[in-house]
Amino acid sequence: MANLVLENLTIRYGGVTAVNDISIDVAAGEFLTLLGPSGCGKSTTLFSVAGLNHATSGIIRIGDKVLFDGSKKTFVPPEHRNIGLVFQSYALWPHMSVADNLAFPLKLRKMGRAERDERIKEALSLVEMLPYAERFPFELSGGQQQRVALARALVYRPSLLLLDEPLSNLDAKLRERARVWLRELQERLNVTTIYVTHDQSEALAVSDRVAVMSMGHLRQLGTPKDIYERPTDSFVADFIGSSNFLAGKLVESNSTHNVVELGNGVRIKTAPGSAKADGSLVVAVRPERIEVAPPATDNTIEVDIAGSTYLGSTYQYAVDVGGGELRILTPHEIQPGRVKVRIPPEATAVYADRPGEA
Amino acid sequence: MTDFSETRAKAPFIDRSQLIFWGVSILTAVLVIGPIAPIVIQAFLDKPLYAADAGATLANFGRLFSEAGMLAIFLNTLFFAVLTMVVAQVFGAVMAVLIGRTNLPGRAWFGEIFVWPLFVSNLVIAFGWFTMYGPSGFITLAFKSWFGLAPWDLYSIAGMGVVAGLSQAPLAFLMCLGAVTKADAQLEDAARSAGAGPFRALWSVTVPMMRPAIIYSAVLNFVIGIEMLAIPLLFGGPSGIQTITTFLYDQGINAAVRPEYGIVGAAAVILLIVVAFLVWLQGFLMKGSGRFVTVRGKASRPALLDLGAWRWPAFGIVFAFLFFTIITVFAGIFLRAGVSFLTPLVPFWKLLTTANFELIFSSANYMRSITNSIIISLVGAFIGTFFVTLIALVARRSEFRLGRPLEYLALFPRAVPGIIAGLGFFYAVVWLPGLDVVRGTIWILVLAFILRYIPVGFGTISPALSQIGEELDRGARISGADWWTTVTRIIMPILKPALFSCYALLFIHFFKEYVTAAFLFQPGSEIIGTTMLQLVAQGDNGPVSALATIQVIITAVFVFLARRVLGARIYG
Numbered sequence: 001m002a003n004l005v006l007e008n009l010t011i012r013y014g015g016v017t018a019v020n021d022i023s024i025d026v027a028a029g030e031f032l033t034l035l036g037p038s039g040c041g042k043s044t045t046l047f048s049v050a051g052l053n054h055a056t057s058g059i060i061r062i063g064d065k066v067l068f069d070g071s072k073k074t075f076v077p078p079e080h081r082n083i084g085l086v087f088q089s090y091a092l093w094p095h096m097s098v099a100d101n102l103a104f105p106l107k108l109r110k111m112g113r114a115e116r117d118e119r120i121k122e123a124l125s126l127v128e129m130l131p132y133a134e135r136f137p138f139e140l141s142g143g144q145q146q147r148v149a150l151a152r153a154l155v156y157r158p159s160l161l162l163l164d165e166p167l168s169n170l171d172a173k174l175r176e177r178a179r180v181w182l183r184e185l186q187e188r189l190n191v192t193t194i195y196v197t198h199d200q201s202e203a204l205a206v207s208d209r210v211a212v213m214s215m216g217h218l219r220q221l222g223t224p225k226d227i228y229e230r231p232t233d234s235f236v237a238d239f240i241g242s243s244n245f246l247a248g249k250l251v252e253s254n255s256t257h258n259v260v261e262l263g264n265g266v267r268i269k270t271a272p273g274s275a276k277a278d279g280s281l282v283v284a285v286r287p288e289r290i291e292v293a294p295p296a297t298d299n300t301i302e303v304d305i306a307g308s309t310y311l312g313s314t315y316q317y318a319v320d321v322g323g324g325e326l327r328i329l330t331p332h333e334i335q336p337g338r339v340k341v342r343i344p345p346e347a348t349a350v351y352a353d354r355p356g357e358a
Numbered sequence: 359m360t361d362f363s364e365t366r367a368k369a370p371f372i373d374r375s376q377l378i379f380w381g382v383s384i385l386t387a388v389l390v391i392g393p394i395a396p397i398v399i400q401a402f403l404d405k406p407l408y409a410a411d412a413g414a415t416l417a418n419f420g421r422l423f424s425e426a427g428m429l430a431i432f433l434n435t436l437f438f439a440v441l442t443m444v445v446a447q448v449f450g451a452v453m454a455v456l457i458g459r460t461n462l463p464g465r466a467w468f469g470e471i472f473v474w475p476l477f478v479s480n481l482v483i484a485f486g487w488f489t490m491y492g493p494s495g496f497i498t499l500a501f502k503s504w505f506g507l508a509p510w511d512l513y514s515i516a517g518m519g520v521v522a523g524l525s526q527a528p529l530a531f532l533m534c535l536g537a538v539t540k541a542d543a544q545l546e547d548a549a550r551s552a553g554a555g556p557f558r559a560l561w562s563v564t565v566p567m568m569r570p571a572i573i574y575s576a577v578l579n580f581v582i583g584i585e586m587l588a589i590p591l592l593f594g595g596p597s598g599i600q601t602i603t604t605f606l607y608d609q610g611i612n613a614a615v616r617p618e619y620g621i622v623g624a625a626a627v628i629l630l631i632v633v634a635f636l637v638w639l640q641g642f643l644m645k646g647s648g649r650f651v652t653v654r655g656k657a658s659r660p661a662l663l664d665l666g667a668w669r670w671p672a673f674g675i676v677f678a679f680l681f682f683t684i685i686t687v688f689a690g691i692f693l694r695a696g697v698s699f700l701t702p703l704v705p706f707w708k709l710l711t712t713a714n715f716e717l718i719f720s721s722a723n724y725m726r727s728i729t730n731s732i733i734i735s736l737v738g739a740f741i742g743t744f745f746v747t748l749i750a751l752v753a754r755r756s757e758f759r760l761g762r763p764l765e766y767l768a769l770f771p772r773a774v775p776g777i778i779a780g781l782g783f784f785y786a787v788v789w790l791p792g793l794d795v796v797r798g799t800i801w802i803l804v805l806a807f808i809l810r811y812i813p814v815g816f817g818t819i820s821p822a823l824s825q826i827g828e829e830l831d832r833g834a835r836i837s838g839a840d841w842w843t844t845v846t847r848i849i850m851p852i853l854k855p856a857l858f859s860c861y862a863l864l865f866i867h868f869f870k871e872y873v874t875a876a877f878l879f880q881p882g883s884e885i886i887g888t889t890m891l892q893l894v895a896q897g898d899n900g901p902v903s904a905l906a907t908i909q910v911i912i913t914a915v916f917v918f919l920a921r922r923v924l925g926a927r928i929y930g
């Protein structure tokens with residue numbers, strides 16, 4: 001059992017910096033998810049851990065075993081890293097049966113026949129695929145292939161398990177079941193796992209910690225609760241869940257709260273946070289935290305309710321307030337007309353930059 | 359399953375994959391540069407390459423250009439190549455549309471027949487045309503006796519160009535066919551719903567899609583026209599029309615009488631530069647052809663055009679065309695092989711004889727050329743397939759830093775005409791110490807053929823390789839296999855169909871090759887092609903036909919077996 005350490009990992013392709021100075025310490029047995037929009041460098045990071053691409057600089061090590069060190073030109077080839085990897089496309093070898101797919105890594109480790117069969121059986125039962133051992137990959141459904149791929153990655157007992165969007169080819173229902181199952185399996189085996197996805201609900205549901213990435217940078221690393229409730233910048237606030245961003249000017253600032261003047265002149269109390277040099281800032285608040293026609297009278301603004309979007313379990317309203325559009329999510333229908341809404345100060349966060357600018 | 363073992367042992371000191379990468383690259387470099395270097399050096403030497411006191415000079419080029427008739431040779435070559443290309447492109451493209459996209463009756467058969475010429479050498483084709491349409495050919499004489507004249511002359515540049523063009527049309531046909539049949543049906547449907555009739559949709563949407571295929575095969579056929587030996591030799595020889603290849607051939611063959619190494623070197627270098635430029639031009643013209651890429655995902659096949667009332671007239675025209683340009687030509691060879699004398703004036707069954715075949719079967723030399731051809735093709739294609747596959751894998755699927763340069767190097771032989779490759783190997787064995795062991799054996803031919811057809815093999819392997827997702831290799835690497843194990847256990851087994859196709863294609867190319875061997879064979883290492891060249895020169899038409907017939911039969915059997923047993927895809 002060992003932890004995985006990435007220190008100042010940077011990966012460049014020509015002029016493109018796909019991964020920019022990332023440092024992460026993944027504890028032994030931890031389930032860590034790399035989350036971010038398409039092209040942010042998740043797969044690149046993952047594959048550099050696997051040794052399938054070459055990092056430009058930085059250090060990758062498992063425990064005290066250095067896999068890559070840019071300054072010392074250390075590079076352990078992938079086949080010597082003892083890492084399990086599941087690909088988005090599963091990458092089952094089409095010319096080998098399920099059992100042969102699992103046998104291949106074991107044969108490479110010069111394992112005797114009896115032990116090999118034992119291991120294959122064990123791994124296949126773990127993923128509930130034992131009855132399919134003699135099938136060929138093309139004779140399996142997507143979900144079954146995905147489980148075989150997982151068994152293949154686990155059968156040689158890797159010190160680290162890497163998963164690159166393993167559920168993205170499954171349909172929505174199956175995906176939800178599979179992620180629960182995957183997490184239970186991981187906890188049972190207690191294998192250090194790095195999971196890549198661009199699906200935030202998946203990330204929040206399965207992870208011990210989530211690393212949010214954007215354009216090669218690590219934006220925030222924390223527990224699912226952390227990154228949802230206390231996003232450290234406006235990108236994370238925007239990307240995880242969804243947030244309203246209202247432009248304003250800082251009027252008063254102290255350790256417990258700020259007072260901010262919105263574009264229409266209304267002043268509201270917000271959580272503390274710093275503004276730009278000229279005092280401009282954005283206030284982020286989640287649509288579901290906005291209170292409609294509240295009993296309390298502080299921090300309220302008047303808005304005009306017009307059309308609504310019916311979302312099944314909730315209604316969404318978009319209203320115009322000074323400084324931008326405000327989306328409100330509520331379980332109850334609101335009658336059109338003027339209504340008071342309250343922005344609870346404890347539900348706000350203040351950032352100097354808008355999401356795109358940070 | 360919680361006792362996770364440690365990271366596996368460190369890599370061995372010398373990585374066998376690196377050895378293979380470098381070994382393959384060095385071998386490719388030697389094979390490609392080996393025959394070209396001596397030619398280029400020779401072009402700038404005042405004495406033969408092997409002379410100790412040879413000095414550098416530019417005079418060879420001056421002498422070449424002042425040689426009598428040199429301008430005519432260049433113009434002949436140019437005109438011949440242009441004509442070859444135009445004829446090949448026009449017939450190839452029209453046939454592709456007719457066979458690929460219309461309801462022409464019998465189109466599957468027509469398509470099969472149309473590609474026959476690709477399976478045999480130009481020498482065989484040229485001889486077939488000579489037998490039927492030559493000055494005293496069967497059909498020529500028949501025409502003369504019926505109509506008083508036969509309005510064609512094979513022994514002119516126009517005649518040569520048409521024959522060469524028709525024998526190269528299948529190449530253009532296959533490429534255009536690929537383009538028109540793979541065109542996304544939705545594109546034409548879009549044109550139809552925009553108001554275009556079916557012909558208009560085909561003409562305005564699909565035919566332009568053939569443009570890259572036409573350009574690509576046009577340059578290919580132009581190059582083939584420039585480097586073609588058989589047709590200019592057979593048809594140009596009697597009427598004194600020389601092209602650059604026949605010039606090189608005559609000079610090279612007559613080297614013993616009038617050693618003109620310098621001039622030959624200079625002419626070869628010029629030919630090499632022209633062809634290399636054309637191959638570069640081809641790549642340049644193909645740039646940005648992405649906008650013509652029509653294959654996207656699982657597009658449905660485009661519908662066939664109804665020719666309507668034109669169906670049967672079109673059938674008649676296409677049938678007549680194929681009958682007179684392909685079936686008759688092959689029939690001529692077979693017929694000539696079975697008679698003592700072929701003439702329309704006497705019914706051929708009165709002249710039937712087995713003498714031609716007996717002559718072949720009773721001669722140790724002729725029989726040896728057949729067995730040599732078979733051995734070279736069987737063994738050479740095997741070695742070639744293995745070597746080309748390695749090149750493709752190192753170039754495309756490894757972490758080798760020089761993968762790209764290796765691919766360029768491996769594709770360079772496209773720019774090396776067969777006659778130059780032959781000449782180059784001829785020089786190389788004289789020049790390079792140690793190569794003496796293969797001199798005059800069939801192994802020098804195997805080497806030369808492999809070099810020449812690396813690009814052909816690469817062209818079959820590399821598209822198949824790009825179909826195999828890289829995660830498959832990556833999955834193997836991460837589960838503990840090094841590069842070589844990944845290649846042999848994962849990629850090659852999946853690549854098997856392409857390997858068989860590559861083998862079959864190389865076999866056919868090796869079996870029909872003659873130009874490259876012209877300078878390299880010696881008594882004992884003759885092949886069918888070189889023996890035919892000699893017999894043609896002596897005017898022994900009977901045995902030539904018999905040999906050609908044997909070559910065609912062996913090829914047909916091989917193609918049948920390769921398609922049936924190996925499931926190889928050869929030309930369609």
Ligand SMILES: Nc1ncnc2c1ncn2[C@@H]1O[C@H](COP(=O)(O)OP(=O)(O)OP(=O)(O)O)[C@@H](O)[C@H]1O
Binds near residue numbers: 037039041
């Ligand atoms: N081999 C390469 N050469 C050049 N650029 C590359 C290469 N691989 C990745 N990149 C670039 O690096 C960036 C990160 O790519 P990466 O595949 O890691 O994204 P990702 O976060 O996995 O996205 P997705 O969710 O779409 O899979 C992209 O901008 C990509 O274009």
Ligand SMILES: [Mg+2]
Binds near residue numbers: 042043044
């Ligand atoms: Mg990715």
